[in-house]
Amino acid sequence: MTTNTFTDQLVYRCRHGDVRAYRELYDSYSKAMYNICLRMLGSAADAEDILQEAFLQVFNNIGKIQQEASLAGWIKRIVINHCLSQLRKKKVYFEEVDELHVSDEVGVDEQQFAMSVTMVKEAIAQLPDGYRTVLNLYLFEDYSHREIGDMLGITESTAKTQYMRAKEKVRLIVKQKTTA
Template identity: 45%
Template sequence: MKAETNILIAVIKQAGSGDEKAQALLYHQFSKAMYNICLRMTASRQDAEDLLQESFVLAFRNLSQLKDAASFGGWLKRIVVNECIRYSRQKLRWQDLEDHHHELPEDDTGNWIREIPFQKINEQIKDLPQACRTVFNLYVIENYSHKDIATALGISESTSKSQYHRARQLLKERILKLQTNG
């Protein structure tokens, strides 16, 4: 593992000096995982591909700002998530659900979801309305707080919570329907 880390650090340093082969190696190593983040956030192959490219260009341009080469993967992931947030801010028209936050269902234990294969859940997440999907992914997958989501997306914390609860409700309805039909 130590040798792998040393090789990765050397490749990152070469990529930072503009070495295209090193950049290609990093792209090859990290692109699939980063693409999956983009696809999960956008639900559009074309948008995910565009965001992936923009993220790598941004990362390669700013490699000199990376303080610890061993943390490249996490640093790149933050860039990708931030690019997805930027995309969402430009593309989304937020439906303000603040007036309805008192109608939100109580948070259930979520045990129903533990028995569903992840692939089915992931398919249903992709089909959520974009605002719900964005908040759901940031909250559940990326571990953002509602306060952080609100700040990042330029919405209220209440809207973030409402979109999250709406996403959970839609996911539960859709997945339970699949279980009874499938």
């Protein structure tokens, strides 16, 4: 087998039991995957636990990755699925709606609110699990509302509504902090 890229070589070495390759794989992807876990779960302890579980699955199934698959994408999918499983265990509630007409943007003067990255992160962390999950999957993981709905077992309309409500709640939390 001829390997051309670092990731191809890494996968090849892992498939053949190279312990150092497992460490390199973990070191290469764990920080980004931890950030996904932390954003989705909102707890450092939960994020660490789920990250470890996800990487165990990655290591146990490294032989199953398809040659043409993106290693990072494959690992990310495993991590997100573990996060979603954890949220299901916590019985995260997603509010079902038939059809809610909400304007895409609320009249907000962006200049009026000096939203620092820290304030927004803190606001997102304060969101209920359902809102935070949808917001993270849409904004940071780049899933469509339809894909989010399929992943969470909710309608596309509900995913959109959860996202818009999450966005509004973040805006309100940040506004409260800037006026306090």
